[in-house]
């Protein structure tokens with residue numbers, strides 16, 4: 001099987017990310033790999049896909065026993081033969097699995113590092129030919145890492161005892177320079193292919209607040225985001241409990257998650273959160289590991305965690321769908337003393353104590369820095385800690401344009417953002433109509449721009465992670481300050497603007513106080529989310545399975561007028577489009593109607609919508625017009641089976657439909673006879689049965705018999 005086939009068949013994706021495919025090819029060629037790939041990147045695919053293609057099994061070393069079961073369950077669900085061996089299994093179960101390992105039944109075997117010390121088990125592993133050893137959370141091997149685990153040091157000893165050395169791959173989400181060095185040396189990787197992914201999470205806004213009353217502040221922060229999905233991390237159970245109660249008093253749908261609650265309860269909270277049945281989870285730590293929820297909009301930290309690695313990993317659970325998300329630290333200067341006290345009473349060696357203490361100081365520095373918060377974290381991972389501590393009080397030099405210190409401190413240095421806008425303008429020849437420029441920067445295909453042009457523009461979509469009101473303000477400021485000018489309704493770059501692109505001047509504006517401008521797009525987004533929630537309840541599936549937040553944003557950006565427009569939105573496609581166009585188009589329609597003249601082209605737009613919605617024919621209407629199943633299928637652009645499904649559903653709802661009029665009636669009796677003998681389990685055996693007697697029947701006819709005689713609706 002080809003790489004892409006494996007990806008599609010087992011994992012349901014149709015393309016790899018750039019680093020994934022590079023890594024996979026190296027692994028398959030037999031080369032060791034060291035990968036530092038951010039949370040949510042999909043690093044497990046980098047060893048799972050090769051595992052499916054290699055001759056022997058892959059051994060995955062993973063530190064988290066509690067997660068192993070979930071990881072393996074989810075693989076098995078995808079049809080991948082996988083298992084795990086750790087101390088949580090009963091003896092019988094463990095023996096059964098080991099027998100199956102010997103028989104070569106698995107492609108992936110998950111083990112804890114400790115189990116590599118058990119002689120009988122390692123004897124077994126030596127007998128089977130292991131093709132790959134994948135070390136997950138490989139930072140655990142380093143004393144400089146944030147979760148040092150001494151037994152990781154023995155992985156290499158184990159590999160040494162194997163007759164044929166397998167490919168060794170090591171992965172982690174976050175690692176400083178020192179940790180990366182340790183991973184390479186202590187695992188004795190041989191000329192590894194190194195991939196250090198971009199750790200920057202551009203779509204996350206980072207902010208720090210230092211309030212007088214922290215609980216008040218926390219409630220204020222959550223209230224601002226009422227209804228959105230978020231996680232609040234704090235350090236102690238008792239505090240988590242207090243926060244939960246406050247939130248519930250204020251009417252927030254909240255849950256709690258920490259080590260002290262029962263498995264069952266924890267599982268329920270995770271599920272309620274996955275399905276958006278609750279909006280906020282208050283957690284001590286570990287929450288979020290292993291749940292693949294993409295629409296978390298914000299992560300709040302009440303006080304500092306023990307190091308930047310933990311902080312960044314937790315904050316990084318926000319915005320995995322690449323939509324705008326926020327990380328807010330509620331900073332309390334006294335936290336560092338409490339945390340240090342905890343370190344002092346733990347039983348760490350002196351060396352480790354000193355390392356952990358330094359990490360804690362670095363985390364505390366994040367709460368105090370006046371520089372760019374994003375840069376602070378990225379510098380930390382680049383291993384510039386000492387430099388950072390020294391630089392602490394110096395003026396900031398870098399501006400990310402999307403963190404509290406870069407855009408909210410007295411003045412705003414908006415050079416980076418201004419460059420995005422001006423270079424887009426520059427790229428299209430220095431002049432462009434305002435609305436086209438906006439579409440370009442937000443990655444919306446301008447309809448009257450040729451395909452060729454879109455591809456050429458580097459700036460295409462470069463601002464899609466920024467809220468729209470930033471953009472509109474920015475354009476205003478840029479005009480005001482003379483970086484560009486308005487001529488014949490087009491924006492034009494000025495000489496001053498060109499200087500900015502050359503780096504000869506900066507774009508700094510004083511901070512404007514007051515509320516954020518109301519953004520009607522946000523309002524529509526909320527309305528679409530509400531509809532999605534309703535549908536998810538009806539269908540009993542998680543909201544993000546219907547559409548990711550990013551898909552909804554696409555809908556907001558494109559404002560589709562017709563079904564066809566709707567299908568074309570990224571992430572919608574034909575199947576989902578068919579299912580959901582009607583309800584979502586109606587939301588847009590009603591929203592625009594309620595806004596009346598807010599839209600410049602309002603009336604025209606509304607007319608288009610009215611037409612398109614009334615033009616979408618209903619199956620039942622067509623049926624009443626006397627159309628045949630085939631005719632209906634053609635008009636609606638769907639297969640005949642779906643037409644019948646819809647009509648059966650309408651009939652079930654009590655609509656007046658004569659089922660026999662849809663029948664190939666000459667065969668009804670034979671089908672019914674066959675069903676009586678074979679049963680109503682599946683459609684196919686009935687079809688086969690009749691075919692063996694020389695009768696060709698369609699699934700539609702069988703479906704109708706099922707429904708007519710037994711009231712069973714089959715898909």
Ligand SMILES: [Zn+2]
Pocket residue numbers: 371372373374375398399400401402403404405406
């Ligand atoms: Zn910044």
